Amino acid sequence: MRQKKLQYLTIQQFTFLAYLALTTLMFFLAMSQGNEGVTFRLFGGGDDGYFYWIQAQNVAAGNAWIRTSIYPLIIGTLMKVTGVESVYLIRLFNYIGFLLLVTFSLKIIRIQFKIDDNKIGQEYKYKAQTLLLVSYLLYASLQMNLNFSILRDIWIYTVYILSTYLSIKLIFHKKNRFFYFVVLAVSIWLLGEFRGYAMLSFLLSLGIHFAYTKVKLLKKPKWLAFIGVGAFAMYYSFFMDLTVSGMSLRRALNYREAALDFHSGGSQMWISLDQSNFIFFLINYVHSYIGNLIGPLPWHISGVSTLFIFLVETIPMILILRFLWKKRNLLTKVQRYILLHGFVWVSLIGFTNDNLGTASRLRPVAWILILIVFVVVYAKNRYLKDSTRKQVVVK
Template identity: 35%
Template sequence: MIHKMKGYKMNKQSLQIILLFLLYSLVYFCLSTVIYYISILEGYKGLSLPFFGGADDGVFYYDQALNVLYNLPYILSSVHSLVLGYLLKFFQTESVFLLRMFNYLGSLLLMIISLFLLNKEMYQNKSFQTSAVILILVFCFYPSLLLINTLSIFRDIWIYFYFITCTYFFANLFIFKSKWPFIINFCLLLSMMFLLGSYRKYALLSFMIASFIFLVLSIIDKKNIKFRKFILFTLTSFTIFYLCLKSYKFPYINLSFQDVLAYRQSGLDIYSGGSQMWISLDQPNIVLFYLNYFYSMASNFIGPFPWQITGFTTLILMVTEGFLFLMISIFLFRRRKLFSEFDKYLLMQSLIWFMLISISNDNFGTGSRLRIVGWLPLLILFAKYYGEKLFQKKNMIS
């Protein structure tokens, strides 16, 4: 009888996850479809909504995809245009809705691989069901994630998916004992890294840097990574690079640190939009650089702050995301001593990402889009620990 009750409970919890996943799927599908039809009525071909302002990258991707469809010369800023073009070619159509559904598939895959990643460490943990529910709800109502994946046919959803998938296969290889043979995990990791780099080069660079640091510290600390060592190692390496290799061009992205700083500064010189951070990193010495750099990191991480509010957009960002992310950050910081090696790896991926985007990005609108990559690992961590907290609290009451 007890076994039957336990089985019933497990089935009920699994059903809850399935129903919430269907809710997630429905929310993303309905919002994307509604935006598509409103956009058509407004004469925007179903690509976006006219009242959101700013240029729509989806228009560019669609134009290039049409060029691929009709075998015309096209601009390949990323592989996204080529993928969309061959999708249209395969189905012999110009349908924007088909491309929207392709991105919708990416949203579903992102949710699935994130749940797999959560389950990777919480395998046989009784609180996994609760943590999975929290993760689905957070993904379902994360404003920027929801809008970026439904407003148009942006490439971002595939960057998020490949980034998390790379993290998953890296964990299979170097952190957990996977049921799959090493060669399969290795080939899948290389494939995902290739696709990630094809969509956004510096996303791959960020993943590789964080993974490299993790492996080095794993060897040094013998599988017991100290977070202070990570911070010290990263800051020391970054300082040496800043002082000695500022003009060195990375072969893969063909940019130097100085090039990125110049790009950021040029945006400050010519841009007058209301969502700028106005944080200059082009400083005469490294002390001033670090002061502004950490301010830029904090702004990209949980900004805008109240004193950075310049309009309705930044106010909405602060209210819907800034406060929530601050609370999640405090929650995770208080549990830092409980972090496993895998938790630390997720944290490294997040911090390295924010370190990189904080060098180049000075815009809150762009930042809300870019920081999703860095927040995905943190949201998985949050779901794990908050799920455990709720599970323990529920058991104490019962």
């Protein structure tokens, strides 16, 4: 067990150093490209990083700024308080976000073992934590989203994982519930300030969980799916203009169609959800959902970048999901709850996004949650196999 602990701590420190080294390298490479170290353009084009940098400077100077989220306010205030007006300061701030992401991810791993599988040996718990850290090292899109620019995305991932951890403590642990309720409320509010539909996804997941566990009729998955599809069919047919979290369904679909009209890049999936009836919409939406969850699919590959993502992300995630499906009998209530959050998150992305590059930037919330469950189930499966083997040897 001591060896497993040493291995875990070594991988942990290496992961932290690797991310710090990479964001530092990207800062200097971006400086060499002449954009103040904001964004390193690997495949050409830009992102929202420079917009955040300009708005943060406005906040620090006390000038008017464009509020699209709380992120420019936070980094602008940070520059004002420290007196340091440097992109590298923001990169270090986002690096702290990554450290917190790892911390909360590991906490969710530990609480899974504590609530449901506490009998499993400590060496298997270290194995699960080590495997998650290795996954973060090899997760190319996570590396790029954090280190190539100064995007807000790492904080969306982190606050969502924090909210998930707090909700597990509140729902399943049932100690100090008032404290966790208050902290969770603050966390959900902050999540909404970073991105409105992130808060919507979290609240929707909570609603589905409580509907499934508390309403007798909905405790059968088939009934839950039937009622859910039926309710959405009504919403699609009669309430498309109803605004939820600042956006109606019609506006979301129009946003998606605008992307199809104006973007002709090879990273588009070319899936239209603006259909004449709900059946055609549902067929295309399933395609969009799968594309956003594990894309690019083979027919989406149109260049080196999409081929790279297919090889290093799509194929591994398909294998992970296949493993979880085969071992679904090992899934606990907590793990099903965690996975629910991931799949609901992708369901919202599937409405508005048709771009594979954007999908790889938005879906890490879902993938991180899936990975957190996967490493625990994998460790538990190894524990059961080893236990069975030892029993056979004893006999």
